[in-house]
Amino acid sequence: MKKLINDPGAVLDEALAGIAAAHRDLKVDGENKVIARAGGTKVGKVALISGGGSGHEPLHGGFVGLGMLDAACPGEVFTSPVPGQMLAAAQAVDGGAGVLFIVKNYTGDVLNFQMAAELAAEEDITVETVLVDDDVAVQDSTWTAGRRGTGATVLVEKIAGAVAEQGADLAAVAEMAKRVNAASRSFAVALTACTTPSSGKPGFDLPEDEIEVGVGIHGEPGRSREKLRPAKEIVATALDAILADQPLAAGDETIVMVNGLGGTPLIELYVVFHEVATALADKGIVIARNLVGNYVTSLDMAGVSLTVCKADADMLSLWDAPVNTPALRWGS
Amino acid sequence: MKKLINDPGAVLDEALAGIAAAHRDLKVDGENKVIARAGGTKVGKVALISGGGSGHEPLHGGFVGLGMLDAACPGEVFTSPVPGQMLAAAQAVDGGAGVLFIVKNYTGDVLNFQMAAELAAEEDITVETVLVDDDVAVQDSTWTAGRRGTGATVLVEKIAGAVAEQGADLAAVAEMAKRVNAASRSFAVALTACTTPSSGKPGFDLPEDEIEVGVGIHGEPGRSREKLRPAKEIVATALDAILADQPLAAGDETIVMVNGLGGTPLIELYVVFHEVATALADKGIVIARNLVGNYVTSLDMAGVSLTVCKADADMLSLWDAPVNTPALRWGS
């Protein structure tokens, strides 16, 4: 294993120290492992908290700031955070208008956030929880832990964050978060496996000419193992899976994210985006907004995920609202 | 070779098409391979043009926009662009106040930009050229093609871009670019080699327990091949090399960039930044501003480069000036 770390057990603490040193707009509570806005939450604003295992940076800490999250709770690498973290975060950022937990649908995250919500309720903090479960690679969700939460998390956090910033109440913020999740689908393909610091070995073996189609962001297996093929065909596979699950019509407006899984050069992501844009244009589907880059990574995994959100006018205008976080920044 | 591409020969064209589709604020001339601001250059503003081989994304196209470059000329992967590109760029963005070429010091880039400057002069466009040569890994520069241009390019483009935006004339913009370059030093370490699409094989062989210390952004060899060691020691090596070349005193203010080479997870970059911040703090050196992320990459290479710029008050205030590009964005 080759990593720029000191000690596999210290990665999270040291990365948090680095985040604290790098970003003045963030306040890092190293004890409770909470990343929050330095300025705190405006009284009366609904606070958004997300979290999950580390190793997906910039998710979630990189999305803390004006117009997006109020706090993030990073767990150990690929391990859900513990309820105490979310409770500490909720206590730190509750502005009196309640807290929205944005939770990616993994058993560990769901259970820990659920316990945190119970603890918060005991402290008289009102909590609503929204599950993100956009990964269409997971079929038969009655026979599994359900669809995994992946790329749509960024869209949910951005759009719900914007509506919260505008002063919406907790129910309305939760409602918008659910709408964005319901409108979003993702699908990922891995070219290589990722290696966690603590295991030191790639999570799975992938021969030099094969790809994992439908991979999860912790290296969970996908629908199938297939031969490496051109970007155009990989994009077709991902788009087919997404559109089979949520058909889109000509004229529909979308927000599209082409997301690198951590080890993929940006130039390849642009090649992929070109294919996505071409394929959607052929169907008359409009890419109204887009993100191309590393947003929800899987450590050093080479590969790409595609997220398509069928966006209505509200979502688009909330998308355009100012955001000022380490990883997403626009407007003013 | 595992890459998300269609055809090794088409990577640049297709990536440019992707950039064009993704960024409304940019205008991409696919014929001449020029990425420019969609809005053009204000009359009377000095235009900044940079360029170089592709494979270092977001450099340079990702730095085109308000407060930074007016145009970028991407060459083939790891191959300098051709003079016709720079000429087309100069013709497209000259606002009558002249053009600054920002050139990383590689023989190919230097020669091609030099020819472009001659061609531009024939078209009555005034051109100044600034060479960036910050890589302290190259010793004995009298016996080599000189120091390579790497991470400092981002700082030069940002700060010179800001002064140009304020209306400075060509001489003043060039002067500031030179000042930033002169104040900056970089050093990189590779954990893995990168693979170009056309060669299809890693540029060098690096055993599982070794690192290339002082590597260049095209996989040029560094000072030595050494055993993998903890981030703290790798940072010490890089910082020692940088500070040996340009000693800094307690109280000196710096802009520090911890830059991923393409295949390094962001969480590791934060671990590295923590080490840099700790080591500089021990010496009383102030990190006044910082960047942590992928800015000057080397395709899929795992590794990190460290850039330290001894920044004066002018540089810091220009650093803070608004910038609105795909890869760097703040202010308003």
Next chain:
Amino acid sequence: MDTDLARTWVQAIAAAVEKHKDHLTQLDSAIGDADHGVNMHRGFSATRMALADYKAETPGAVLVKTGSTLISSVGGASGPLYGGAFRAIGKALETPTTDTRQFAAALAAGLASVQKLGAAAPGDKTMIDAYAPALAAFQQQADAGADFAAAAVAAADAAEEGMRATTPMQARKGRASYLGARSIGHQDPGATSTALIFRALAETVGA
């Protein structure tokens, strides 16, 4: 079971987890995300520390503390599940000593907690597939009037059998469920740690 025995049991689990950490992680790397050993180790190290200067009057207090510490230190799916289970077991052991039947009832409360939280059924290839047979064996022994040590050994044996029986199962809960049929042929990490927990109990009371 008394307070000291509860402490010794938790220590024994911590020792077993430490010893089998890499094995658990390896199992989790085949069908999960390669962290179960690390997670359990983090949790039981924290528990060891938490119990060191914790004054308890009942075995229940020890086990509630154990559960709370697991919840606040493990993360992942196993943290709340085991944490909730130990808390439930502990809450059912309010007297300074308990007999075999009372302990069987406490173990049943623990399993109920896991099932309530995780909504998994036997056969879903989870810790339940070791826990449920272990509980059944313990109960049977208790009902038959066996002593604590004999019941604990029966439970440990049953847990290990249940653990091995997860290998041919297809996972339907947790991360392994994403593998679908590909999860078949691998032993469940959580069932494996559950077997360690029951074996630790048997060794503790047998010693």
Next chain:
Amino acid sequence: MDTDLARTWVQAIAAAVEKHKDHLTQLDSAIGDADHGVNMHRGFSATRMALADYKAETPGAVLVKTGSTLISSVGGASGPLYGGAFRAIGKALETPTTDTRQFAAALAAGLASVQKLGAAAPGDKTMIDAYAPALAAFQQQADAGADFAAAAVAAADAAEEGMRATTPMQARKGRASYLGARSIGHQDPGATSTALIFRALAETVGA
């Protein structure tokens, strides 16, 4: 040399570059950035196309066009260097036909262009180490009154010898210079393509 011969020469270079593309890239991968073959191939493919419908009255016009096309299509260090060289050679061949001495002078102008632009000296492990001996051999033959074909063969032989002589050299220019002593033991890619260019000349005039 006349206009047709100039065209044939450039075609022959293009064919040789196509054939040896991977070899050139492989050499460049050892001490450079693994693109020399791709660069040269891109340049001479473009040149082939550019010359196809280009009406030229002199060999010089063909070679100036070749140089300009290389400049506008190769990039890297070799683009301006070879482009400038062909332009300089072409500019020295203004008449419809030229004799061996005139061609020697043209080749000299080409080398001067490379040296002016790249500032490399013989022994720096660059294309100059093939070009300079090739030119010297050609000049010597021309001065001795040899015919064009003989001079070209001598030049090609000398270029190849010069190319091989780059192997033990330590690079002082271009990307390979960063290797320092580690560049020793590898043949220079640019010297290798220069040898192809002179061999193509010999084969063209000898055919």
